[in-house]
Amino acid sequence: MMGVKLCFLLFVLVVDCYCQEPTVETKIGTIQGIQSNKTFRNNVYTTNAYLGIPYSKPPVGDMRFKRPLPYGNLTSPFNATNYGSPCPQMQYPVFGMHSTNEDCLFLNVFVPTATSDREERHAVMIWVHGGGLISGSGQLTPGEILAAYGNVIVVTINYRLGVFGFLNIGDERAQGNMGLWDQREAMLWVIENIASFGGDVDRITIFGESAGAVSVNVHSLYPPNKGLFHQVISQSGSARSNFGSSSPQTALARYLGCDISTSDAIFECLKKVSPEDYVNLQQQFAMDSIKFGEITFIETIDGDLIKRFPLDTIRDAFRNRSPEVEFMQSLAYINGLNGNEGLSNLIMMANGPLNDVRINKTTMDNSLIPMMLPFVFPGHEVPHHVLKNIALEYTNWTNPDDATEMFVKYAGDVAYNVESAELRNLHAKGDASRTWVYSFDAVIDQHMLPTPDWATKANHADDLAPIFGYQMDYKEAFNISNYQPPAWELDLSERMMTFWTNFAKYGNPSGNDTVRWPEFELDSMKHLVLDKTDSIEARQYAREVSFWREVVPGLLEANADCGKEPKHGTASSAINVFTYSRYCSILFFTFLLFSII
Incomplete structure (x- = not known):
């Protein structure tokens, strides 16, 4: 009999913990959610979660490849107790959730039960997931702990992926970037409805990782977005130079x-x-x-949201102001990278255990360097002697035959580091800009991506778990079971959640705390290093930016000039040819010397 009573009591407790049904009255109808209790560091955090809310009409039938349209009124009361379907995608090793359902444009709202930090309402954070624009969903990063620990509202979203999100045939039938327009439609939904959940429409932060970071940077360069958000956090991604x-x-x-x-x-x-x-x-x-x-389908120039390659806009803005960059500089901005982003590229070199991968100098110079140059110079043929100069820059002179670690460094620079550093430098040039920069260096016990044992800094995507209080769906996304992060990782998670939500609430990641994260300024270039113990360093990737944006373009320009014939038809033409050739040799030598000092 005692056993029956105990079972009944446990049943009642479970019902009390997980089956309460908070409701909220909105413009579009009554939404019924679920009260969620999640544990972090032996503390229980309570949120009201509203899951699987459609924000756009289903993009099916004639709506396939079209820009999204507002969903309109919901059936009332709307049952928001389960996640909506992910968008069509295969099952990937990371971020993937197998789905073939095009009716997938849903968002999730996580509301803390604590009193808001300001009388007028909670700050709001809208998360844009990564996954290369071909995988991922809002449910893979549950927002309960981040919302409750930081006392902010967290919104996670789905958006169309692959061909369904990014087909561009050049006319109104499919203009491309539908997935980006989905993200914007979700932002519009938040503006219209988040006040009903207790959200402050004047304190909205958009943040994303990898392809999600690329996305939020694109949105920050689109002036019609003014008022949809006020702050941006870009994690491991920038405005890319080479879109589709x-x-x-x-x-x-x-x-x-x-x-x-x-x-x-x-x-x-x-x-x-x-x-x-x-x-x-x-x-x-x-x-x-x-x-x-x-x-594989990615962003393209659609003539509206993206009118030209964003990195071209950024580079031009160092000389000429533009409405796009002025809007971007008006937004408070956190820009960060993981310590060794290029480790993610090592996977493509593995035919067995990742620890056994070794890349020799010949393969590096003749194959891998040319293969990745389109990230930096799309559509340009790079001459052999310029390739040689790049190879010298990425040589490990203590062991030149083993190019493994230098390949990781090279891949990180061309795919992530240089473009991200260039964007944050431009942001900091604004008259009233407020910019913060970080490097997530922590080598966590369970990497998100396969990582060799010799890695001394964080791999791509390693920052996701601590940002979301280790509430990610490890089993579904990564096939990882029973992960117990060590105490130092939980300490790091607390610090990061505090920084991120301080930024959302106060426009400053340090908030009112004693730990200071200095603003990034062009004269000092200080940034925060997130690790077992945080520290302040300076001039992250300054040399790399100089090499890729000054030295290599200088070599290419010198090559173009040297390809021109000197004027003929005078008695001194032979001397002119000799002098011209000597000038070119000196010019190339100067750039070469500068690049290896």
Whole structure:
């Protein structure tokens, strides 16, 4: 009998903990959520979670490849106690959740039960997930602990991925960047409805990691977004130099057996192809990097949200002000990178255990350096002697034959570090800009991506777990069970959640705390290093920016000048040729010397 009573008591406790149903009255109807209790460091944190709320009409049928439209009124009361479907994607090793459901434009709202820090309402943080624009969903990073620990409202969102989110055929039938427009539609939903949840529309921060960081940077360069958000956190991503410029739809259509004789035939076929066929094709090509790359869709120039490559806008703005950059500089901004982003690129070199991967100097110089240069100089052929100069810059002179670690350094610089540093430098140039920079160096026990044992700094995506209080869906996303982070990681998580939510609440990550995170200024270039013990360092990637934005372009310009013939037809033409050649040699030597000092 005692056992029956105990079981009944446990049942009542479970019902009390997980089945209470908070409701909120909104413009679009009554929304019924669920009270959630999550444990972090032996403390129970309570939030009201409203899950799977549709913010856009389903992008199916004639709405496939179209920009999103507001969902409108909900059935009332709307049951918001379960996550909505992820957008179509294959099951990836990281961030992936297998789905073939195009009705996927949902968001989730996590509201702390504590009194807001200001009488007028809670600050709001909108999370844009990463995953290369081909995978991920809002539910992989549950917001309960971040919301409750930092006393802010956290919103996570889904957006269209792959061909469904980024097909661009150049006209109104599919103009590209639908996934980015989905993100903006979710922001508009927040502006219209978050006050009903106790949110402050004048304190909205957008933040994202990897492709999510690229996305929030794109939104920060779009002046019509003024008022939708006020602060930006960019984690491991920037405004890229080389967005999609090819036409992967032709390759995709061919692999799907479509008629590819005309662009109209391709579009009509892709409009009718089933999500299952597309996801199955992704799965089929998952281990073939060339074929997979041929069917990968990313951001493109759509003439509205993205009118030109964002990095071109950024580089021009160092000389000429533009409305895009003025808007970006008006936003408080945190820009950060993980200590060794390039470790994520080492996976493609592995045929076995990652610890056994070794890259020799010949492979590095002749294959890997040219392969990744389109990240920096899209559409440009780089001459051999310039490639040689780059190879010298990325040589480990204590052991020049082993290029493994230098490849990781090179991959991180060209894919992440230089562009991110350039963006934060430009932001800090604004007359009233407030900029903070960090490096997440901590080598956590359980990496998000495969990582060699010799890594001395954090890999790409390692910052996600501490940011969300170790509440990520490890089993679903990473096939990791029973992860127990050590105490120092939980300490780090507390500090990071405090910094991030302070920024959302006060516009300053240090808030009113005694630990100070100095603002980034161009004369001192101080940044915070997040590790077992935090510290302050300076001039992160200053040399790399100088090399890639001054030295290498100088070499390319010198090469172009040297390719021009001197004037002929005078008695001194032979001397002119000799002098000109000598001038070019001296010029190249000067750049070479500067780059290896």
